[in-house]
Amino acid sequence: FEMECRVLSIQSHVVRGYVGNKSATFPLQVLGFEVDSINSVQFSNHTGYAHWKGQVLTAEELNVLYEGIKLNNVNHYDYILTGYTRDTSFLETVVDIVQELKRLNPKLVYVCDPVMGDQGSMYVPENILPVYRDKVVAVADILTPNQFEAELLTGRTISTEKDALDVMELLHQMGPDTVVLTSTDLTSPHGDQFLVALGSQKMVRPDGSKSTQKIRIEMPKVDAVFVGTGDLFTAMLLAWSHHHPNDLKAACEKTVSVLHHVIKRTITYANGMAGPGKRPNPAQLELRMVQSKKDIEDPDIVVEATIL
Amino acid sequence: MECRVLSVQSHVVRGYVGNKSATFPLQVLGFEVDSINSVQFSNHTGYAHWKGQVLTADELNVLYEGIKLNNVNHYDYVLTGYTRDTSFLETVVDIVQELKRLNPKLVYVCDPVMGDQGSMYVPENILPVYRDKVVAVADILTPNQFEAELLTGRKISTEKDALEVMDLLHQMGPDMVVLTSTDLISPHGGQFLVALGSQKMVRPDGTTSTQTIRMEMPKVDAVFVGTGDLFAAMLLAWTHHHPKDLKAACEKTVSVLHHVIKRTITYANKMAGPGKRPSPAQLELRMVQSKKDIEYPAIVVEAIVL
Numbered sequence: 001f002e003m004e005c006r007v008l009s010i011q012s013h014v015v016r017g018y019v020g021n022k023s024a025t026f027p028l029q030v031l032g033f034e035v036d037s038i039n040s041v042q043f044s045n046h047t048g049y050a051h052w053k054g055q056v057l058t059a060e061e062l063n064v065l066y067e068g069i070k071l072n073n074v075n076h077y078d079y080i081l082t083g084y085t086r087d088t089s090f091l092e093t094v095v096d097i098v099q100e101l102k103r104l105n106p107k108l109v110y111v112c113d114p115v116m117g118d119q120g121s122m123y124v125p126e127n128i129l130p131v132y133r134d135k136v137v138a139v140a141d142i143l144t145p146n147q148f149e150a151e152l153l154t155g156r157t158i159s160t161e162k163d164a165l166d167v168m169e170l171l172h173q174m175g176p177d178t179v180v181l182t183s184t185d186l187t188s189p190h191g192d193q194f195l196v197a198l199g200s201q202k203m204v205r206p207d208g209s210k211s212t213q214k215i216r217i218e219m220p221k222v223d224a225v226f227v228g229t230g231d232l233f234t235a236m237l238l239a240w241s242h243h244h245p246n247d248l249k250a251a252c253e254k255t256v257s258v259l260h261h262v263i264k265r266t267i268t269y270a271n272g273m274a275g276p277g278k279r280p281n282p283a284q285l286e287l288r289m290v291q292s293k294k295d296i297e298d299p300d301i302v303v304e305a306t307i308l
Numbered sequence: 309m310e311c312r313v314l315s316v317q318s319h320v321v322r323g324y325v326g327n328k329s330a331t332f333p334l335q336v337l338g339f340e341v342d343s344i345n346s347v348q349f350s351n352h353t354g355y356a357h358w359k360g361q362v363l364t365a366d367e368l369n370v371l372y373e374g375i376k377l378n379n380v381n382h383y384d385y386v387l388t389g390y391t392r393d394t395s396f397l398e399t400v401v402d403i404v405q406e407l408k409r410l411n412p413k414l415v416y417v418c419d420p421v422m423g424d425q426g427s428m429y430v431p432e433n434i435l436p437v438y439r440d441k442v443v444a445v446a447d448i449l450t451p452n453q454f455e456a457e458l459l460t461g462r463k464i465s466t467e468k469d470a471l472e473v474m475d476l477l478h479q480m481g482p483d484m485v486v487l488t489s490t491d492l493i494s495p496h497g498g499q500f501l502v503a504l505g506s507q508k509m510v511r512p513d514g515t516t517s518t519q520t521i522r523m524e525m526p527k528v529d530a531v532f533v534g535t536g537d538l539f540a541a542m543l544l545a546w547t548h549h550h551p552k553d554l555k556a557a558c559e560k561t562v563s564v565l566h567h568v569i570k571r572t573i574t575y576a577n578k579m580a581g582p583g584k585r586p587s588p589a590q591l592e593l594r595m596v597q598s599k600k601d602i603e604y605p606a607i608v609v610e611a612i613v614l
Contacts, residue, residue: 002597013319015371016342016380026335029596036322039348042363044374053374055367057348065321068350068359074322074589283380290335 003032005242008101009081010062010094011231013039015054018287019046019228020083024235026289027258027296031239036077038065040085046227048282059089066097077101077108079238083231084115086124091131098139112140112176113234116149118183129153133174142241143176144234147184161186161198165214165308168200172212177202178241178248182233194218197256199305201248213248214308217256222263224270224280228287233259236296249305256303261295262287309338311548314407315387316368316400317537319345321360324593325352325534326389330541332595333564333602337545342383344371346391352533354588365395372403383407383414385544389537390421392430397437404445415547418446418482419540422455424489435459439480448547449482450540453490467492467504471520471614474506478518483508484547486558488539500524503562505611507554519554521611523562528569530576530586534593539565542602555611562609567601568593 007028012020021037028035040062043054057065069075080098085091102108114132117123133153137143147158154170156163164186168179180199188194199215236258240251265288270280313334318326327343334341346368349360363371375381386404391397408414420438423429439459443449453464460476463469470492474485486505494500506520542564546557571594576586 013343013345015344016375026332029332030336030599032596032599034596037319038321039319039345042345042348042371044371045378045380049378051374051377053370053377055363055370057361061361064359064361065348065350068357069322071357071359072351072355072589074351283378290338290340293336293338 005078006034007079008036008077010038011083012041014043016045018289023228023231048227059093062093080110083113088131095135109141111142111238113144138175140176142178144180188218199248215305217305257299257301262292311384312340313385314342314383316344317389318347320349322351324595329534329537354533365399368399386416389419394437401441415447417448417544419450444481446482448484450486494524505554520614523611563605563607568598
């Protein structure tokens with residue numbers, strides 16, 4: 001059985017390490033997806049290192065690349081995947097491309113990580129927000145904001161689980177049928193070494209009526225800063241919701257489990273490289289992606305999502 | 309396995325050439341692949357249309373500088389392929405030399421892509437850069453017959469010629485040379501492609517020996533793009549596992565190519581329909597679908613030790 005599923009992923013490329021397209025491509029490929037990748041930048045490494053150098057793709061150059069695909073009549077995709085973008089005209093060009101690809105394939109699913117910031121602070125230019133809020137989210141089918149990004153997009157603050165569910169409902173109304181709050185500040189019933197994530201999926205029953213499945217997932221916190229885990233999360237959510245299109249619980253359990261295995265392998269390696277009592281550096285903390293191939297292909301489920 | 313490759317090759321949005329062809333197979337085999345994309349094109353240039361951007365020698369330097377400033381310019385392998393720009397290629401040589409100073413055991417796998425079937429498809433001034441600078445720092449070289457002739461200035465008409473040319477190439481630099489395809493006639497007939505390999509080794513007692521092999525692969529009636537890039541990447545991988553056994557490394561490499569090509573032509577013919585020749589889009593290598601063959605290639609070819 002050969003899966004025929006083509007993803008257009010528009011993300012960063014780093015020479016070394018695993019963020020953006022480097023984080024998303026290999027896992028999707030080992031799961032049998034064809035990945036066409038447009039590299040929005042080419043940097044030596046991610047910006048958490050002491051130094052980084054490289055070049056960015058302009059909106060014009062993005063258009064040129066898409067034009068080549070289009071002229072050859074191969075602009076047919078099942079999924080689009082986007083993440084960290086700093087440039088408003090680049091993002092607007094992405095929206096144009098998504099709209100055209102959806103006209104060509106109405107079943108296309110746009111998986112969008114609206115990367116803008118975290119922990120109350122934006123790390124992209126502020127003028128990116130209106131583009132996401134007013135244009136991008138409307139064409140997204142699966143959205144993976146963190147709590148801060150969900151608050152920015154809806155103009156609402158999240159203090160309780162109820163707030164979060166209300167915000168996800170607002171996001172549904174703005175566009176996507178699937179919303180996953182990939183991390184929140186909500187307190188877990190299991191204690192504060194656990195990170196709470198929430199998901200909501202609107203579905204249409206066979207009889208035409210609508211239902212919404214809402215879930216909560218808790219993941220053990222790890223005392224380190226990882227880069228690229230959000231990109232891996234979004235890519236794996238694409239993969240597992242492809243296999244479980246009407247079962248957000250199953251898709252999220254697999255996605256979170258993959259993250260768990262990769263992170264665990266990474267922190268073990270990083271601590272080993274850093275030595276006792278030393279905090280690992282960004283180079284040592286690069287995700288052990290290639291080494292995690294089997295976990296990506298066939299993840300042991302290590303988390304159970306609670307249906308709300 | 310802790311093995312890091314720096315691969316400097318093209319990137320295409322769609323399809324499998326250059327870094328797109330080399331990276332996934334190396335990653336599934338457990339190699340860490342750092343990749344510098346020398347160009348970003350929509351697709352390879354065998355399609356009706358292609359569009360994109362190229363990286364300049366300066367921009368290559370800037371990327372390498374970033375890696376160097378972070379002190380992570382430590383590699384076990386460097387891998388290069390199709391390059392059209394002489395200053396870009398010269399910058400690659402500088403980088404290889406510096407990386408070798410930092411790691412004297414570094415192995416530079418070089419595919420000196422210049423042309424095929426008697427005709428060059430890169431600017432002519434690339435030849436002297438390969439001949440006079442690149443080959444000297446290469447450890448594994450994978451020219452086709454035409455490229456080997458260009459590099460040595462010698463013509464190959466017989467197997468003896470080919471062995472002499474490979475020996476000349478050894479003297480120019482690389483201890484391992486694989487003539488990835490030749491016009492030599494196979495004892496098995498005209499539906500077979502002959503490839504040859506030669507590896508110089510140092511015995512425990514300090515004397516040198518050379519293992520030379522011949523391999524024959526069934527010809528396939530189609531034009532594939534990216535197979536050379538896949539070949540060089542897989543030769544890197546399998547010589548890593550069989551550093552003193554060119555026969556084993558080549559049998560695995562050629563077997564992987566066989567499985568990928570077979571899966572690809574089957575798919576392409578099906579997509580094209582009966583009696584129709586498949587298009588370049590349909591002939592893109594079925595790379596992702598060939599994962600198991602890449603990981604555990606069933607050996608389908610036997611190399612003869614000459």
